[in-house]
Amino acid sequence: MSTSAGTMNTDGPRHWRNVVVLWLIANVIMLPIVIFVLGPGLPPGNGSVEASGQVTDNIVLLATATPVALMVLVYLGYALWAFREREPEAVLDGPPIRGDSSVQFWWLIVTTTLVLFLAGYGTVRLLADGSGGGQGPNPIAVPATPAGGKLVVQVVAQQWQFNYRFPGYGGVETNQIELPENTLIQFNVTSLDVIHSFWAYELGVKADANPGVNNVAYVTTKGPLTFHVRCAELCGVWHGYMFNSGQVVPKAQFAAWIAQQRVKFAPATKTLPPYSKTYFPQPLRRGG
């Protein structure tokens, strides 16, 4: 082993060069695959402008992590091959491992750079359009309202169903959701009881539904799409069943649908409280 150790020490620079060359080759092969082959298929898809942005973000994250993962794998593979014991019968203790200030220096530089880059990138992306996330009652990343205006949809969560209220259409409330295509949607998310989370997966929207809080999230729809809504916050015994689906449809179809809903739910609409960003319903008699 002393011979091997001596070889390792004298061959140190050669090993480092081999590892770096192999790592570079692996990156040249894998990065295009990650960015151009795997990347476009990353979640949540391209169901909205924000969802597409999240796909881009996920590609950036994966492309940033790929060289790190490859370095670990290449180093591991190289070590297993290059430093394997060639004379098993002569196994002895190896040379002591000592710190290497150069390695430590570059480790700090590389990891700090990566973390700062990701923090900066994430901050810029969040400030750009909110990335489909809930921004609380006073959002700071407000997309510019297009010429056609925006559609406000209130998401009312309750154990264990999401309902949707449309203040621009007489305050009608529905248990299904349809949205017009190519439209800026402002979701006002709230809850009537416990904490839920409105997660419209294909739209790239996730916003907590807190009682007494108006959590605003924006999304700009694209073409026709079926999307799934799930509660993403453990909210009770039927949390796993708190889901439904919705559709992004052509504007004319949405207009027809919402008109139909206004007629269908006219009796209920009369009994609803005036539209408000939050509600504080209290059981009148026995409850509680």
Next chain:
Amino acid sequence: MTAAGKRILGATLVAAIVCVAIGLYIGLYLTNVPGSAAATQTSTATHLYLATVPAAETTDPHPTWVSYYAVDSNSANWRHVTTYVLPANTLVQVTIFNYDGASALRNNWFGQPTGTVGGVISLDGKTTKGIDPDDASHVFSIPQIGLAVPLDGIPDNAKNPCGNAPCSLSYNHTTTTFTFRTPGKGLYRWQCFVPCAAGFIAGFGGPMQTVGYMDGFIKVV
């Protein structure tokens, strides 16, 4: 027997006991399913009769909890089950005898029935498109198929309210009848949307969070 033999025998016995225990646990888990009630088939229709009471039977593990029961057309033969077996793609006429008072809806939207044939219900023989949300006692809802039916509560000053199940028709009650079309085969869950769990924070705990009282399954076969 040698010491080694005894050790092997002991280890074998312990392993056998553990295996039997695991097998029993799995077997009981797979076979011990909650009871269910099937719809009644007549020559003209399929009927499901249910009842809601302010408190379960006195012999129930939770005798103060509000609950649904399966009953017959005369509010007799009470069975404490909340899994109901219905035929697929069939019009089912549901009758619910409600012996409970009002708690009011948390979301008034549920005061209008949805998912029923014609969007209406029959309340004590009168067809209606909704009830006063403040008078709602319970809701029978299958969210997966968009069915939600509000149940009117008995008046606060009812002369002859029923305490614990079972309750005969001589007690104050409301009768809600509706018809809906069952979906394809599958297991669907149903629930109440009124925070009716008296004694729990905001009426949400206990029977609202425990399968077998204010929620259960619709097994469509």
